[in-house]
Amino acid sequence: MPKARLIDTSKCMACRGCQVACKQWNELPAVETKQEGTYENPPELSGSTWIRVEFRERPGEWLFRAHTCMHCTDASCEKVCPTGAISHQGEAVIIDQKWCIGCGYCVQACPFNVPHKDEITGTARKCRFCIDRITNGQKPACATTCPSGAIQFSERADLIAAAREKVQTLVADGHPNANLYGVDEMGGLHTMYILLDKPSAVGLPEAPQLATSTVLAQWLSGVITAGVVAVIPFWLLFRRKKRLEAERESKVGGTR
């Protein structure tokens, strides 16, 4: 039975314990930052920050969302990776740090802006779902440390059932747009969210697309343009018949 992570944003209090636990377990360096008028810190997800709480302020309320890898079933990063360095290991999408060449294609392909190039290692890095912990019967570091129970890790089916109940409670409790995100997106996410408002309110795409879903159409678009449309001007101007006609004309002109 596949496991998953459920992040209940209604329970998140933005303590950023998940950020610290992630850095500690994965031995990721801290980055020096400066105050830029927000409570968010560090300023963005990066090669050395794999989970980060985003703060969004609205009149009368805060929306917090821990931004991290979704571990998609159909993962754009894995599909575009030219070396095969990105692969699934069970539920987890892992970037093989010994094989990644640092081309940055996964950075461009991810619909959730998760992988980032690390300046020091020269590779793309992101959340590994604490593969070393979950394959030994433990929860990821973020879920283990979360003091409010906002980040849970369990059987995916059980989490979905519980989350649906919670969403109904939230709707009844004055959050008409509350929803569960990630059940079907990208073939099913292994990081799902209970959201208080529609996904775009916390920076999630309403309809994330697999980057390679249009690959055949994009190739056809380019090949047809070159192989058919762009042939025409050369055919019009260089075909032999036209050249011969031109020569005949110039000969006729010459005899006059």
Next chain:
Amino acid sequence: MAWGAPIYIYLWLAGMAGGAYFAAFLAERFAGEANRQLLRLATYLGIPLAVIGVILLVVDLGNPLRFWHLFARFDVISPMSMGTWILLLWVGIAVVMAIFWWVENRLTEQTARSLRRTTGVLAWVNLVLAVLLIAYTGVLLAVSNQPLWAGTLLLPCLFVASAISTGVAILIITAVTGRAWAIPNRTVGRLAEADAIVILIELAVLIGYAIWLGASAMAGTGEALRLLTTGVLAAPFWVGVVLLALLVPFGLEVFNWGKEIEKKAVWRAVVASSACVILGGLILRAVIVIGGQI
């Protein structure tokens, strides 16, 4: 920004190399003078252009010394993997063709004839690869999740048209400045006229691309379009792409349509329009690559 100057310069160079080959092959083939001077010129130009592009690409990798990992995999779904093989094959065959041309005059007539036949076949193979190569420069970006790149199906069309236009331009500039190539003035004139039509196609594609971006259902495409038309990239877009790459060279080429290139003013106009096309092609790649990541 994960992809910067090395990437857009590479896309520009690889497109120009493939575009020049495509144009030279078709021009000579339709004229019934296969594999003569123009194709040789395109091949000799294309090899260094593509190689410089690849060097930029490798240096830009986070781990340049691991570049060979690309050759351990053949993945039709990943455009970068396909591009790696297309580029390797295209450059490899171009080098073989160049060597054959170089040695064919030093051989007996019989050996030379069979060598020429082989070169003829290779030239066709490289035409197909050139089509794939110039398409790939657009497909690479289009298969992503950046709205400016992935929001339509027209980015490969745009890059293909620009690749052929810049390819023709570099052929023209080399032909008229390097007299040793002995490319007939008539051919150069025809190339400039063909370029005018290619620019017209490119302009139509650009308009279609903008309309499609504005109407696309993908989130963020409207903002991406405004970035080009009124946002921080408006100046390079309107001046560098619309004027320099399209309208100015189109105007110059149409104005000099059918005129004798021996005349100094016509010669200057043809060189100027080609230079505009080449520079504008670089600005197009830069605007799209940077714009996709803002």
